[in-house]
Amino acid sequence: MTAEDLNELVEKELEANRGFTHSINVCMAAGCLSSRADQAMDAIKKELKAKGMDKQVRVRPVGCMGLCAAGPLVEIRDAAGNSEVMYQGVTPENAPELVASVGKAPVQSLVCDTSIPFFTRQVKVVLENCGKIDPERIEEYLAADGYRGLFKCIFEMTPVQVVEEVTKSGLRGRGGAGFPTGLKWSTVAKAPGKQKYIICNADEGDPGAFMDRSILESDPHRVLEGMAIAAYATGANHGYIYCRAEYPLAVKRLKNAIRQAERLGLLGQEIMNTTFNFTVEVRLGAGAFVCGEETALIHSIEGKRGTPRPRPPFPAQSGLWGCPTLINNVETFANIAPILRKGGEWFAQIGTEKSKGTKVFALAGRVNNTGLIEVPMGTTLREIIYSLGNGIPDGRKFKAVQTGGPSGGCIPEQYLDMGVDYDSIAQVGSIMGSGGMIVMDETSCMVDVAKFFMEFCKSESCGKCIPCRVGTSQMYDMLCKITDGTGTLEDVIMLEELSDLLKSTSLCGLGMTAPNPVMTTLRYFRHEYTAHIEEGKCPAGVCNAAGKVAEEVRA
């Protein structure tokens, strides 16, 4: 594959596209698929054929369009790719009217208004192709400037320049901790050793987070391109994508993408007829949250129990099989290609002073517009929840927003006007995390939420270090006592002490951050704890809701 070959492929793809007057894009990501988008697509295809329109209108299975709550989503685009109309909640029965509306007046009852802030306030860098291209065809990715970043690196830049460009962009790790990506890359690049590895962390374990899954399902080549650029910059020749086994569709599309890229010589040996080699393999996780921690993840790829080890040495010096290893998250790799295509300075213009670029959030819980959004760093929580999310349903009152999953915390109303970036979120006791954002209203009990996350950490603790293994279990028991109405104020004091202990003495991030949900709820919602203890009641009426249902069923 040379630059000419690439241009030729792209031209062929564009030429084929010009043969159609319209394209009907149907979302085929997990969210819409679970609302039977595949059946809707089949019905649309059949209808086009029956009406003899299948030569003018193409049906394109695409990735996530974002507004999962309104799925299945279908978008009609003209020959130039401009959106004409988006439809929501499309069923197979809608196919005839939908097909009849192509190029004509839209079916009003199905229209999804794309002029709402949910769509207009987003800035798409990582998700630029999501919902536009068919993730199972490399040609469409190529036609959308795909692999141009890799081309530019290999033919115009030295590895050192590539690292410099990433450093200049100010990109920070999107897995949650926010470590400067450029610094990580340069450490691996400088590490001695012939054999180096690239690992893409796609073990998205936070409950309520589905950003990485959507990226992998909607635009897998973007991640591969980012990994290949990283390999070129650091001198690695083999890579692993460690993906959750719970994401079968993402795994399938990744494997398909790897095959396609290898066939075109964009991955594999002698990439683009140069001496640069890079092969990629997918490795399946097996349902262990702790494997999101980098040293545990490495053990898991090596076929062992996923337990972490003390750092240093960091994986950048001694990682997979003792070799220097670069580990980045899916979203981090997804940012690389546009940075190389458009330059680090372009990227650094987006976002805040210390957190550059955009962040993808999975907005869910008690909010009207649930789904996937991408906004510049520094966007306020209020804007995300009330403008993009369109507020809380049924006129109820906002209580808290939970970020960062089991490692994060609950942010109360007084911080709604805070701009979201790594540092501001950390200041209020939570973490950015990978991007899950769960909105809670007055129907949620904050002690119950803390208990939920502690149960999670307790059963996901690998058991290697005592503070985490025993501490999470003890804290969980205390939270159970409080929600049962048998807790005491001493339990609260003990919870605080244990929180400190876990934070400062656990071996890895799981234990160190496990107390965050307890600490933030104690800090901002202490009155709910006291209500359970002193008045023996749950203000939100949650703590015995399951018991009531059980009684009803038995009755």
Next chain:
Amino acid sequence: MSTMSAMPAPPSNDKRWKLVDATIKRHGRAGHSLIECLHTMQECFGYLDEQGLKYIAAALNLPLSKVYGVATFYHIFTLKPQGEHTCVVCMGTACYIKGAPQLLAALEAKYGVKPGETTVDGKMSVLTARCIGSCGLAPAVVFDGDVGGKATPSDVLKRVEKWMAS
């Protein structure tokens, strides 16, 4: 490194072992492919039994203790056979705050099964998932691989009743 011992014979003539063998061989019987091999075995048989674990240990030249250690560490692997049908209740944060615990309580009250258990007649296993990523449809339940969104206790019981009656 000692030389690799001869490939052991599979525990039975069951054709599904051919698929497991394919995974073992694709990775050149390397010890680091253990998790991949366990995945294939579970996909083929539904669970990991003792015979199978012994076979994989021998094929990959690993001590059985290590194979057992890995098989029991990861939540996805199960050493018990599953029921005829599976009902997976998503316990992700969004599903949890929208009532997933009530769904589990209803199933337990009606059929006496807690998460991870199978009904006595072997008809249904009730499982939980950490998050299936269908947060927009919370609370979500997966009935034999088919995702149902915005579930209520009565929805779930109605759906499951059909399996139990058959």
